[in-house]
Amino acid sequence: MSNTLEGFSSSASTFNADMDFAFWMHIWVSVALFLSVVVPMFYFAWKYRADKVKNEEIGTLTHHTALEITWTVIPIIAVMFFFYYGNTTMKMFRTMPAESQSIVIDVEGSKWKWKYEYPANKAGHVHKIGGVYKKPTIDENGKVVEAGSMGISALYVPVNTNIILKMTAPVNDVIHSYYVPAFRMKEDVVPGRTTKQWFNASKVGEYDVECAEYCGTDHSYMYSKIVVMEKDAYEKWFEGAAEDTPKGNFAKDGKALYAQNGCASCHSIDSDATLVGPSLKGIGSKYDSQYLSDAVTNPDKDVPEGFYPGIMPAFKLSPEDLATLVKYMETGK
Amino acid sequence: MSKSYFDETHCAIGHPKSTFMQWMLTIDHKRIGIMYAAVMFTFFFVAVFTALAMRIELFAPGGQYMDGDTFNQAFTLHGVIMIFLFIIPGIPAVFGNIVMPLMIGAKDVSFPRLNWFTFWLYIAGCCIALASLFIGEGVADTGWTFYAPYSLNTGTNVIMALVAAFVLGMASILTGLNFLVTIHRLRAPGMTFFKMPLFVWGIYATAWIQLLATPVVGITLILAIMEKYFGIGIFDPAKGGDPVLFQHLFWIYSHPAVYLMILPAFGIMSEIIPTFSRKEIFGYRTIALSSASIAGIGYLVWGHHLYTSGMSDIAKTVFSFLTFFVAIPTGVKFYDWVATMYKGKIVLSTPMIWALGTIITFAIGGITGITITMIGLDIHLQDTYYTVAHFHYAILGGVVFLMFAGMHYWFPLVTGKMYNETKAKIAFYLQFVGFNLLWFPMFIAGYYGMPRRYFDYLPEFEIYHQISFFGALIFIAGLIYMFWVFFKGWTKGEAATPNPWNATTLEWHLPTSPPPLENHSKVPYVDFDPYEYHQGEPVVKFNYETMQRID
Numbered sequence: 001m002s003n004t005l006e007g008f009s010s011s012a013s014t015f016n017a018d019m020d021f022a023f024w025m026h027i028w029v030s031v032a033l034f035l036s037v038v039v040p041m042f043y044f045a046w047k048y049r050a051d052k053v054k055n056e057e058i059g060t061l062t063h064h065t066a067l068e069i070t071w072t073v074i075p076i077i078a079v080m081f082f083f084y085y086g087n088t089t090m091k092m093f094r095t096m097p098a099e100s101q102s103i104v105i106d107v108e109g110s111k112w113k114w115k116y117e118y119p120a121n122k123a124g125h126v127h128k129i130g131g132v133y134k135k136p137t138i139d140e141n142g143k144v145v146e147a148g149s150m151g152i153s154a155l156y157v158p159v160n161t162n163i164i165l166k167m168t169a170p171v172n173d174v175i176h177s178y179y180v181p182a183f184r185m186k187e188d189v190v191p192g193r194t195t196k197q198w199f200n201a202s203k204v205g206e207y208d209v210e211c212a213e214y215c216g217t218d219h220s221y222m223y224s225k226i227v228v229m230e231k232d233a234y235e236k237w238f239e240g241a242a243e244d245t246p247k248g249n250f251a252k253d254g255k256a257l258y259a260q261n262g263c264a265s266c267h268s269i270d271s272d273a274t275l276v277g278p279s280l281k282g283i284g285s286k287y288d289s290q291y292l293s294d295a296v297t298n299p300d301k302d303v304p305e306g307f308y309p310g311i312m313p314a315f316k317l318s319p320e321d322l323a324t325l326v327k328y329m330e331t332g333k
Numbered sequence: 334m335s336k337s338y339f340d341e342t343h344c345a346i347g348h349p350k351s352t353f354m355q356w357m358l359t360i361d362h363k364r365i366g367i368m369y370a371a372v373m374f375t376f377f378f379v380a381v382f383t384a385l386a387m388r389i390e391l392f393a394p395g396g397q398y399m400d401g402d403t404f405n406q407a408f409t410l411h412g413v414i415m416i417f418l419f420i421i422p423g424i425p426a427v428f429g430n431i432v433m434p435l436m437i438g439a440k441d442v443s444f445p446r447l448n449w450f451t452f453w454l455y456i457a458g459c460c461i462a463l464a465s466l467f468i469g470e471g472v473a474d475t476g477w478t479f480y481a482p483y484s485l486n487t488g489t490n491v492i493m494a495l496v497a498a499f500v501l502g503m504a505s506i507l508t509g510l511n512f513l514v515t516i517h518r519l520r521a522p523g524m525t526f527f528k529m530p531l532f533v534w535g536i537y538a539t540a541w542i543q544l545l546a547t548p549v550v551g552i553t554l555i556l557a558i559m560e561k562y563f564g565i566g567i568f569d570p571a572k573g574g575d576p577v578l579f580q581h582l583f584w585i586y587s588h589p590a591v592y593l594m595i596l597p598a599f600g601i602m603s604e605i606i607p608t609f610s611r612k613e614i615f616g617y618r619t620i621a622l623s624s625a626s627i628a629g630i631g632y633l634v635w636g637h638h639l640y641t642s643g644m645s646d647i648a649k650t651v652f653s654f655l656t657f658f659v660a661i662p663t664g665v666k667f668y669d670w671v672a673t674m675y676k677g678k679i680v681l682s683t684p685m686i687w688a689l690g691t692i693i694t695f696a697i698g699g700i701t702g703i704t705i706t707m708i709g710l711d712i713h714l715q716d717t718y719y720t721v722a723h724f725h726y727a728i729l730g731g732v733v734f735l736m737f738a739g740m741h742y743w744f745p746l747v748t749g750k751m752y753n754e755t756k757a758k759i760a761f762y763l764q765f766v767g768f769n770l771l772w773f774p775m776f777i778a779g780y781y782g783m784p785r786r787y788f789d790y791l792p793e794f795e796i797y798h799q800i801s802f803f804g805a806l807i808f809i810a811g812l813i814y815m816f817w818v819f820f821k822g823w824t825k826g827e828a829a830t831p832n833p834w835n836a837t838t839l840e841w842h843l844p845t846s847p848p849p850l851e852n853h854s855k856v857p858y859v860d861f862d863p864y865e866y867h868q869g870e871p872v873v874k875f876n877y878e879t880m881q882r883i884d
Contacts, residue, residue: 038692059675
């Protein structure tokens with residue numbers, strides 16, 4: 001079978017051989033079971049077609065114990081094989097290697113980007129990489145003129161090494177799923193929880209990462225990339241200084257923050273419509289930035305007239321994010 | 334000329350003169366079934382064209398006709414309509430109503446007024462769902478599964494959709510209750526459970542699921558509404574809730590709901606195969622009991638939707654093991670159907686080719702379901718096009734195809750007219766070819782990692798989307814043509830005799846076609862099996878005036 005997806009090869013990780021065996025074993029057994037139904041069906045429909053059968057030749061068979069046992073027992077045996085291989089492949093994915101023999105990387109999925117945080121290197125520097133996918137450029141007819149790209153933002157890992165991903169999402173975000181088709185693996189990333197998955201890449205190359213759990217507007221663009229490097233190249237990069245961390249294109253403008261934190265579900269900003277809370281259109285001319293940032297982090301402190309405390313949850317944002325968000329509310333940028 | 338149920342009816346209130354009011358107030362099970370069909374297929378076409386709009390968008394990478402948000406609303410609309418407005422009422426609402434009472438020799442369902450109320454409850458649910466299109470921020474963008482916490486955070490009209498689903502669930506519960514009582518209390522004398530036609534078995538098993546599983550989703554939707562309005566932290570981790578709990582509660586209902594869809598469909602298959610093989614069905618008891626056991630085991634397998642949600646590995650193993658045991662009774666049914674054809678006299682009329690075509694498509698749908706029951710493989714294929722294709726092969730290629738088979742089979746019974754066989758067969762072949770062209774490429778795309786619910790995709794997947802698009806065009810052409818053939822048949826078709834297929838079950842032993850208002854002239858005494866043929870002819874014959882056996 002030809003290989004169409006970037007990096008979708010049969011030997012990209014240590015999982016692939018077992019997974020492909022389980023899949024194709026299942027497919028071929030299933031094809032046999034399928035044919036055991038469909039071939040007799042076509043044969044009978046042709047052999048006993050109405051114009052060839054006289055009424056007195058019609059059979060009366062309604063039971064055949066041996067046959068019935070056969071077609072119950074053989075599928076049971078088949079599905080027990082499927083169960084066994086489904087289970088062993090699961091164990092392979094879900095049995096984490098010892099952390100001492102692995103690189104443990106923290107992954108954070110949030111609307112709509114992936115962020116990676118490495119353990120500190122010898123110089124004490126922590127690599128933090130992540131970013132949004134640069135969407136494809138399209139012309140006025142919607143035709144793609146320039147393909148989308150992850151730029152240099154990627155999960156950089158060494159080949160033939162156990163990598164454990166400790167994954168989580170911010171508590172006010174939604175569920176995502178970290179899916180690497182080339183390694184046949186995915187696991188949901190749940191807000192407020194830590195889930196894990198691991199892999200051991202066998203081939204140097206670049207592999208696509210997709211979000212597989214529907215998460216809203218830019219779900220279709222929540223990509224990332226895994227770059228598998230030779231071990232020494234990886235070591236050189238990993239031990240490098242802060243400047244060497246690929247910066248990615250980690251865009252986090254105010255509009256994105258507004259969308260990611262779900263502000264829009266209660267506050268309109270483009271119109272005067274009152275949803276659950278007051279409209280924020282032109283809010284910058286009514287309140288100063290201190291009031292606005294308090295309204296985000298401690299909304300019950302000073303509730304405007306006509307609205308009630310206890311409705312809006314308090315949001316925890318980093319100081320930079322908060323400043324960006326407040327600036328967006330004030331200026332629309 | 335004797336009067337049929339089109340000429341006279343009983344009404345819930347009073348005796349209105351106008352034909353329109355007679356339809357609105359009717360408590361006749363046949364008329365209510367027709368009205369369900371009319372409303373359901375109107376929505377069905379809305380959802381089909383929503384799907385076509387998505388296929389057009391997906392024809393090429395990039396965003397040509399809609400943006401991400403619109404696409405998200407489109408697939409939610411498609412899913413909500415197809416699941417809650419179309420396929421869950423589905424076969425029980427249409428043929429459970431029209432045919433089931435006829436098959437057991439009853440004059441109507443046990444509670445005709447409740448049946449009328451249920452229909453209007455369904456309409457109320459549809460109206461709420463429709464209203465969500467035009468009120469506030471527009472239709473929900475959560476997908477038909479309403480997964481928390483997304484559904485709790487989005488600004489779109491989730492509440493309306495949840496309320497609609499709740500009301501529709503209520504209608505489903507009441508339908509199930511009505512049918513259960515009807516099947517227990519109104520079977521003709523002599524008709525034991527093992528003398529019931531297999532379609533009635535399918536409806537019976539389904540009714541239990543409707544009654545027992547639907548309240549769980551009702552509770553879940555109420556909890557989501559309480560969370561969204563009153564801020565009670567149940568599912569939202571920001572308020573201390575657990576989002577995975579929502580998935581558990583949702584699938585405790587929604588997985589049995591899949592069997593709720595398919596069991597009556599298997600019932601239709603079990604009617605058509607013996608009729609057009611002109612012989613008794615093979616393994617009657619096995620088929621009847623496998624329906625019941627699927628309805629039972631079906632409650633215990635919901636966790637297979639959560640293999641990648643962070644559930645414990647032991648739970649995954651148990652759910653996987655149990656799920657395989659739904660596959661076995663289903664597989665056995667397929668062998669029983671094919672064995673029924675052995676040494677039969679196979680009449681390839683339109684209902685029969687629909688049934689045989691469905692054996693192919695549903696077998697593919699079932700087998701690919703087994704793929705994703707294998708936990709390891711599901712870790713790869715969960716939430717990809719593989720799963721989407723599996724689902725559509727099982728539900729469209731299984732349930733809806735068999736519903737179409739039933740529509741061709743019972744068309745002369747309901748309308749008293751016959752459609753054009755040749756044209757109906759052309760419609761079948763168009764749909765069969767279009768269907769496979771539309772969905773088979775998605776298995777391959779999914780295997781290579783095409784995730785579902787993407788409005789734009791990596792260029793590697795373009796070819797699969799393009800094949801799918803052309804399949805969709807052929808499929809929809811066949812679909813429209815099929816309804817055109819029905820329409821022509823109803824308006825201009827030849828009059829049909831009461832038993833045009835030489836079938837054995839009681840719905841074909843009516844005095845006139847279409848049936849009179851209160852069905853059989855007398856309640857028959859049932860001392861025979863449902864599919865008794867002797868040398869290609871039905872054994873049991875009735876005098877239709879007295880309903881005494883004359884064979």
